[in-house]
Amino acid sequence: MSQMMTAIAVEGGKGPAEALKPVQIPRPTPEPGQILIAVKAAGVNRPDLIQRLGFYPPPPGAPATLGLEVAGEVVESAGRWKAGDKVCALLGGGGYAEYAICDARHALPVPKGLGFVEAAGLPETVFTVYANVFEHGALKAGETLLLHGATSGIGVTAIQMAKAAGAKVIATSRGAAKAEQAKALGADVSVDVTAEDFEDVCKAEGGVDVVLDMVAGPYFPKNLEVMKTGGRLVHIASQGGGTVELPIMKIMQKRLVITGSTLRPRDADEKARLAGEVERVVWPWIEAGKLKTVIDHTFPLAEAGKAQATLEAGAHLGKVILTV
Numbered sequence: 001m002s003q004m005m006t007a008i009a010v011e012g013g014k015g016p017a018e019a020l021k022p023v024q025i026p027r028p029t030p031e032p033g034q035i036l037i038a039v040k041a042a043g044v045n046r047p048d049l050i051q052r053l054g055f056y057p058p059p060p061g062a063p064a065t066l067g068l069e070v071a072g073e074v075v076e077s078a079g080r081w082k083a084g085d086k087v088c089a090l091l092g093g094g095g096y097a098e099y100a101i102c103d104a105r106h107a108l109p110v111p112k113g114l115g116f117v118e119a120a121g122l123p124e125t126v127f128t129v130y131a132n133v134f135e136h137g138a139l140k141a142g143e144t145l146l147l148h149g150a151t152s153g154i155g156v157t158a159i160q161m162a163k164a165a166g167a168k169v170i171a172t173s174r175g176a177a178k179a180e181q182a183k184a185l186g187a188d189v190s191v192d193v194t195a196e197d198f199e200d201v202c203k204a205e206g207g208v209d210v211v212l213d214m215v216a217g218p219y220f221p222k223n224l225e226v227m228k229t230g231g232r233l234v235h236i237a238s239q240g241g242g243t244v245e246l247p248i249m250k251i252m253q254k255r256l257v258i259t260g261s262t263l264r265p266r267d268a269d270e271k272a273r274l275a276g277e278v279e280r281v282v283w284p285w286i287e288a289g290k291l292k293t294v295i296d297h298t299f300p301l302a303e304a305g306k307a308q309a310t311l312e313a314g315a316h317l318g319k320v321i322l323t324v
């Protein structure tokens with residue numbers, strides 16, 4: 001095995017999608033408790049784009065190169081894994097490469113019936129949705145989830161996971177075609193926000209218990225309006241931007257919980273705990289066909305710039321994957 005490998009780096013440290021270039025770098029060496037994975041496929045996520053632009057830095061000790069999730073074969077074993085095992089894994093970075101290392105506890109078996117491309121699209125979105133919708137949001141069967149950004153990688157996963165858990169889903173997206181895609185994925189109510197106000201629709205549906213929001217800004221006061229007493233609002237991004245007034249009285253009167261979280265800065269033990277929960281709760285849904293990875297585009301590793309540009313353009317449904 002060569003000591004060098006191809007990985008994708010951002011020329012100049014930060015820049016546009018075209019700045020992503022294949023480079024030769026030393027193959028990473030696992031430390032005790034880490035596995036080395038021969039990467040077959042890597043997921044492309046919106047946080048990678050934010051990192052490429054110079055924000056969302058890798059946590060201490062993580063590779064500087066991009067890529068938060070991969071699927072592939074174990075080359076150097078640790079923990080429960082031996083050479084040749086097929087895994088998908090949540091990484092601190094470095095997934096856009098021929099080889100990646102990770103804490104052995106952050107890898108999961110490729111679910112039965114899935115290939116590497118499908119499996120590579122699971123860890124970042126499944127961990128994020130599980131932590132935010134089911135742990136922080138405490139969504140239960142019979143409750144209603146309001147989900148914004150329905151056709152994003154996160155959105156397509158959240159629709160299916162909430163349905164698998166027995167919840168009702170109201171999903172919002174921008175445009176009629178996206179609203180139709182969200183409905184086809186299982187959303188009970190799908191709102192095209194360019195044509196109708198999600199606040200009116202949610203009120204007509206009797207309100208919502210949990211909101212998963214990646215938009216914030218102008219969505220914030222509307223979310224509070226449509227939440228039932230005891231509702232939980234979970235922020236995972238603020239793509240709508242802007243500062244908002246905090247309506248303290250409404251929060252108090254409805255006893256609302258407003259929270260948010262990011263996956264990447266969590267410590268290794270916390271990610272290992274989450275991996276255990278995901279394998280226990282979500283892997284059976286995948287193997288029962290209740291959760292499918294929705295992959296719109298695949299690109300070879302060397303075309304990581306095109307892959308990110310596709311995600312940036314926002315014309316995708318679900319995930320964009322690099323093949324290695």
Ligand SMILES: NC(=O)c1ccc[n+]([C@@H]2O[C@H](COP(=O)([O-])OP(=O)(O)OC[C@H]3O[C@@H](n4cnc5c(N)ncnc54)[C@H](OP(=O)(O)O)[C@@H]3O)[C@@H](O)[C@H]2O)c1
Pocket residue numbers: 044045046047124128148149150151152153154155173174175178214215235236237238239240261262263264311312314318
């Ligand atoms: N907190 C965490 O741990 C965590 C982890 C992973 C991802 N994230 C965040 O979650 C979001 C989704 O990630 P992803 O990889 O699934 O991204 P993605 O596939 O690129 O999707 C981005 C989504 O955001 C929507 N959006 C963007 N700006 C909007 C606006 N102003 N109003 C309404 N909708 C808007 C897009 O809607 P259109 O399709 O209509 O453009 C699209 O559905 C990103 O913001 C990402 O940074 C957070």
